[in-house]
Amino acid sequence: MLARDADIVIIGSGAGGGTVASELAPLCSQGVRVVVLEAGPKLTAQDYTGREVEMARRLYTDEGGFLTEDRAMSIAFGRAYGGSTVVYTGTSLTMTEAALRRWDVPGLEHGDIVERSRKYLEQNRVHLLPEEDINDNNRLFEEGCRALGYRVEQFPLNLDGCRGAGICNLGCPNGAKMGTHRVQLPEAERQGVQVVTNCRVDRIDDRAVVATVSERAFGEPSRWPPGEYRIGAKAVVVAGGAIGSSALLLRSPVAAGLPALGRYFTCHPALILVAQHDRPITNYHGHPKSYYSDHFAERDGFLLETCMYFPFTTAKSLTGFGAEHARMMSAMDRLQMILVLAIDPPEADNRVVVDAAGQPVVRYRFADGVRRALVQAMQASARIFFAGGAARVHAPAARQFFIDAAEANRIDELIPFDGLKLGKVTISSAHPMGGCRMGADPSGSVTDAWGRVHGVPWLFVADGSLFPRCAEINPYVTIMALADRAAERVRREWPHLQAHAAAPRDNRAPA
Amino acid sequence: MAQSPSLTSGERAILLTIAPRIVPASAAMSPATGETMMQLIGETLVSRTPAMRRQWRVFLAVLRWAPFFRYLRPLERLDGLRQDAVLRWFQDHRLQVIRGGFWGVRTLVLLGYYGQPGTGSSIAYTPSLDGNGVLRARARR
Numbered sequence: 169m170l171a172r173d174a175d176i177v178i179i180g181s182g183a184g185g186g187t188v189a190s191e192l193a194p195l196c197s198q199g200v201r202v203v204v205l206e207a208g209p210k211l212t213a214q215d216y217t218g219r220e221v222e223m224a225r226r227l228y229t230d231e232g233g234f235l236t237e238d239r240a241m242s243i244a245f246g247r248a249y250g251g252s253t254v255v256y257t258g259t260s261l262t263m264t265e266a267a268l269r270r271w272d273v274p275g276l277e278h279g280d281i282v283e284r285s286r287k288y289l290e291q292n293r294v295h296l297l298p299e300e301d302i303n304d305n306n307r308l309f310e311e312g313c314r315a316l317g318y319r320v321e322q323f324p325l326n327l328d329g330c331r332g333a334g335i336c337n338l339g340c341p342n343g344a345k346m347g348t349h350r351v352q353l354p355e356a357e358r359q360g361v362q363v364v365t366n367c368r369v370d371r372i373d374d375r376a377v378v379a380t381v382s383e384r385a386f387g388e389p390s391r392w393p394p395g396e397y398r399i400g401a402k403a404v405v406v407a408g409g410a411i412g413s414s415a416l417l418l419r420s421p422v423a424a425g426l427p428a429l430g431r432y433f434t435c436h437p438a439l440i441l442v443a444q445h446d447r448p449i450t451n452y453h454g455h456p457k458s459y460y461s462d463h464f465a466e467r468d469g470f471l472l473e474t475c476m477y478f479p480f481t482t483a484k485s486l487t488g489f490g491a492e493h494a495r496m497m498s499a500m501d502r503l504q505m506i507l508v509l510a511i512d513p514p515e516a517d518n519r520v521v522v523d524a525a526g527q528p529v530v531r532y533r534f535a536d537g538v539r540r541a542l543v544q545a546m547q548a549s550a551r552i553f554f555a556g557g558a559a560r561v562h563a564p565a566a567r568q569f570f571i572d573a574a575e576a577n578r579i580d581e582l583i584p585f586d587g588l589k590l591g592k593v594t595i596s597s598a599h600p601m602g603g604c605r606m607g608a609d610p611s612g613s614v615t616d617a618w619g620r621v622h623g624v625p626w627l628f629v630a631d632g633s634l635f636p637r638c639a640e641i642n643p644y645v646t647i648m649a650l651a652d653r654a655a656e657r658v659r660r661e662w663p664h665l666q667a668h669a670a671a672p673r674d675n676r677a678p679a
Numbered sequence: 680m681a682q683s684p685s686l687t688s689g690e691r692a693i694l695l696t697i698a699p700r701i702v703p704a705s706a707a708m709s710p711a712t713g714e715t716m717m718q719l720i721g722e723t724l725v726s727r728t729p730a731m732r733r734q735w736r737v738f739l740a741v742l743r744w745a746p747f748f749r750y751l752r753p754l755e756r757l758d759g760l761r762q763d764a765v766l767r768w769f770q771d772h773r774l775q776v777i778r779g780g781f782w783g784v785r786t787l788v789l790l791g792y793y794g795q796p797g798t799g800s801s802i803a804y805t806p807s808l809d810g811n812g813v814l815r816a817r818a819r820r
Contacts, residue, residue: 218806221719221794231723233786235731239779300818301811332810341808448803450817453810479793479804484786488770489701490763497793500804527728591778592770594786 182251184631185407186348191655196360209387210249250349275617308556414603415528619654716791
């Protein structure tokens with residue numbers, strides 16, 4: 169095993185790790201060695217081909233099809249220089265006060281989250297798209313919501329130079345998305361932070377990280393040669409995402425004793441709903457996600473967002489097969505899409521565990537309220553589609569493949585609550601959260617309100633795994649705000665962490 | 680033409696039986712397109728855990744032989760309507776694990792067909808790096 173020494177090791181380079189890297193980068197000028205270990209590759213401009221399957225293989229864990237243990241849901245999360253910020257759509261919302269109040273973390277105030285979020289909204293050049301860049305798919309959603317009296321808002325987006333390629337989830341081929349791969353990481357590297365890609369962290373030992381660097385057929389070569397490494401560190405910041413961070417800590421003896429570790433996993437279970445118009449509309453040209461509606465969030469527990477996906481993802485999202493399925497797929501330029509996100513409750517038994525090989529396994533049971541919300545969301549979406557002029561709608565829980573416009577007055581009857589059959593309907597998630605939740609009590613949480621792991625003063629978490637319950641919005645800005653707090657804590661504690669590292673090894677210091 | 684190394688000839692045969700029922704247009708695929716489909720499916724399976732690959736193989740065998748109990752023939756020897764009925768039986772089965780197994784097979788067939796870049800133009804999917812330019816050109820019309 170090869171030995172390396174660092175002062176601060178950051179594991180992961182997405183919204184969490186990329187933020188921490190940029191916030192700790194100024195320490196490099198004082199001689200502090202900061203290293204980021206990223207499991208995924210750093211793609212070159214030529215690697216962004218826009219081809220659906222190829223890009224899914226390059227940028228996502230399990231090609232975007234990581235399945236829960238019971239196979240009822242797939243979870244998409246990025247694995248690249250920039251993590252999931254390479255593959256999100258750039259929707260940049262600040263967490264609401266009501267949602268943060270439900271988190272109920274002593275020492276975590278909404279004003280603080282708002283202030284830190286604002287910093288990243290500016291850094292990432294967040295703005296609203298001009299009207300001429302909004303396509304029919306988005307405009308019809310907005311018009312449909314307004315016609316029905318549903319609250320609808322435009323998404324603030326973190327784009328610079330967007331040309332509307334419309335394939336944000338496959339990595340922007342125009343390099344327009346202001347993720348950590350474009351903003352925070354390059355700046356951190358300029359100041360001296362070292363980013364090691366293609367580096368999978370196997371476990372965390374006492375102030376050391378054991379990792380393996382491998383080669384890939386695409387992307388830039390890693391900064392370190394292939395091999396197994398043991399990297400000494402005075403502080404370690406884990407930011408591998410809700411699933412990756414939870415699994416890593418479960419594999420690591422230093423943190424494995426915490427009873428809440430891996431638990432309270434939430435993920436905004438989602439459905440892609442599709443309607444067909446009788447004429448071509450503009451849908452896959454232009455940014456895919458310009459509007460959302462939180463009209464039903466408080467009362468019914470779901471959010472609606474515009475979206476536009478690619479042929480395979482669209483085909484997979486439809487239920488059924490054969491002639492009807494083919495009819496829907498025959499003309500992608502007539503499709504309108506809505507993404508439904510359920511606001512799922514934190515439950516101790518919804519959790520990340522590791523299998524015998526140390527690989528993450530997600531155990532997730534759909535709460536009755538989540539199932540109900542998904543069906544209600546299908547009904548609401550069908551109304552929006554028809555209000556926007558759609559000729560027919562496909563709802564995965566419906567009694568029939570198509571609901572025609574003439575049947576629009578029978579939506580509740582045609583989309584029954586018992587129609588949502590797990591295993592039959594394609595349910596996906598792109599917002600994994602929790603598993604290393606913040607809190608004051610070590611028996612019910614993993615870290616304190618600043619991301620420091622209970623009882624391990626040199627170990628921090630800085631990603632979506634910190635969420636004690638779901639964010640009720642697209643989470644990346646909140647992740648950056650929490651990572652900013654974790655980085656501040658590391659900076660503040662740095663003299664103490666250095667001194668602690670020099671003292672005899674006592675892994676479990678008093679909390 | 681090289682065959683996808685991760686799929687056995689039996690697995691390929693059952694996939695070729697099922698594919699036209701899932702995606703009718705796949706019945707008219709060229710041999711090269713059919714091979715690309717198998718390649719995409721095979722590569723996806725290779726990246727999964729051994730346990731998942733085992734489950735896939737078992738489920739394919741179940742899919743093939745389950746009709747024997749009703750029709751005294753395996754799936755590939757039924758006519759199209761009966762094959763559809765069998766697949767629907769799996770899709771709507773009362774047990775989630777059976778429904779999930781069919782979902783997995785269906786998803787891989789859809790991946791093999793719609794995941795091919797060449798399919799786009801046949802379904803009016805022709806994205807552009809300059810989508811905003813397309814929007815503006817259409818607005819001017």
